[in-house]
Amino acid sequence: MSARILDGQKIAAEMRDDIRKQVAAMKQRGITPGLGVILVGDDPASKSYVTAKEKACEEAGIFSDDNRLPADTSLDDLLGLVRRMNADNRIHGILVQLPMPSHLPEREVLRAVVPEKDVDGFHPVNVGKMLLGEDCFLPCTPHGVVQILARSGVKTSGAHVVIVGRSNIVGKPLAAMLVQKNENANATVTICHTGTRDMARFTRQADILVVAAGRPRTVTADMVKEGAVVIDVGVNRIPDPSRKSGYRLVGDVDFEAVKEKAAMITPVPGGVGPMTITMLLYNTVKSAGRFASS
Numbered sequence: 001m002s003a004r005i006l007d008g009q010k011i012a013a014e015m016r017d018d019i020r021k022q023v024a025a026m027k028q029r030g031i032t033p034g035l036g037v038i039l040v041g042d043d044p045a046s047k048s049y050v051t052a053k054e055k056a057c058e059e060a061g062i063f064s065d066d067n068r069l070p071a072d073t074s075l076d077d078l079l080g081l082v083r084r085m086n087a088d089n090r091i092h093g094i095l096v097q098l099p100m101p102s103h104l105p106e107r108e109v110l111r112a113v114v115p116e117k118d119v120d121g122f123h124p125v126n127v128g129k130m131l132l133g134e135d136c137f138l139p140c141t142p143h144g145v146v147q148i149l150a151r152s153g154v155k156t157s158g159a160h161v162v163i164v165g166r167s168n169i170v171g172k173p174l175a176a177m178l179v180q181k182n183e184n185a186n187a188t189v190t191i192c193h194t195g196t197r198d199m200a201r202f203t204r205q206a207d208i209l210v211v212a213a214g215r216p217r218t219v220t221a222d223m224v225k226e227g228a229v230v231i232d233v234g235v236n237r238i239p240d241p242s243r244k245s246g247y248r249l250v251g252d253v254d255f256e257a258v259k260e261k262a263a264m265i266t267p268v269p270g271g272v273g274p275m276t277i278t279m280l281l282y283n284t285v286k287s288a289g290r291f292a293s294s
C-alpha cells in the first residue's frame with residue numbers, strides 16, 4: 001500500500017495562520033515583531049531561501065530588515081552589522097544565512113549574535129539549553145520535523161528514531177530534542193553518519209527514519225522497514241532540462257520506491273521545507289513576546 005503523504009505545506013499554512021493572528025494581536029499592543037536577515041554572497045539556493053523567508057515575514061506581518069552583502073564582505077563589516085542589529089530594538093531575531101563565503105569564520109559570526117535574538121538556535125548558549133531541555137530557541141529545521149510528527153499524530157514516545165546525518169543544523173539538534181522526556185519526544189535515538197558501518201542495518205530498525213544527509217538517494221527502499229514513518233530533510237538541486245530553471249528539487253530519499261513501503265512519508269518539495277520557515281517566524285514572535293515582557 002502506498003504511504004500517506006505528510007503535507008508540510010498544509011501544516012505550515014495552519015501554523016502561519018496562528019502566527020499571523022498572534023502578530024496582529026501584538027501590533028494592537030504596539031509591538032511589531034522584527035527579523036534581521038543577513039545574506040553574504042550570491043549562492044543561488046541561499047538567495048532563494050532568504051527570499052522565501054522575507055516573503056513569509058511580510059505575509060505574517062513581521063517586519064524584516066533585509067541585508068544582502070557582497071561575497072567579499074569583510075569580517076569586521078559583517079560583525080558591525082550583527083552588533084547594530086543586536087542593539088536595534090526593532091529587531092527581535094537575527095538570522096545569518098549559512099553557508100557563508102569561506103573567508104568568514106562561521107563560529108565567530110554565529111557567536112556574535114546575542115543569544116536573546118538567536119532565532120536560529122545556533123548560539124552555544126541556546127544549543128546548551130536545548131540539550132538540557134530548558135526553554136530556548138530551538139533550531140528551525142529539526143523543530144519543524146518535531147512539529148510535523150506531532151501534528152500528524154505520529155507517536156515518538158518509545159519509538160526508535162534513526163537519524164541519518166550529524167550536522168549541527170539538523171541531525172545533532174534533532175537527536176537532542178527527541179531524546180528529551182516530554183510527550184513530543186521520549187524516543188530512542190540512533191544517529192548514522194558517514195562513519196557508520198552498514199548503515200542499512202540501523203535504518204531498517206527505524207520506526208521513524210529522518211534523513212538529513214544532503215545527498216540524493218541516500219536512502220533506498222531496501223533500507224526501510226515496512227510501515228515506517230520517513231521524514232526527508234534533503235533539498236538537492238538536480239539538472240532537469242525540461243524545466244525552465246534547468247533544475248528540479250529532490251530529497252535524500254528514493255521517494256517513489258520508499259513510498260510503497262513506508263506508512264507515512266514527507267515529499268520534497270512540500271515536506272519539511274515550509275516548516276523550517278514557519279518555525280523561524282514562530283521563534284521571532286516568541287522573541288518579540290519575551291522582549292515585551294522583560
Ligand code: GUN
Nearest residue numbers: 095096097098099120140
Ligand atoms: N542554511 C541552511 N539551513 C539554515 C538555517 O536553518 N538557518 C540559517 N541561518 N542558514 C541555513
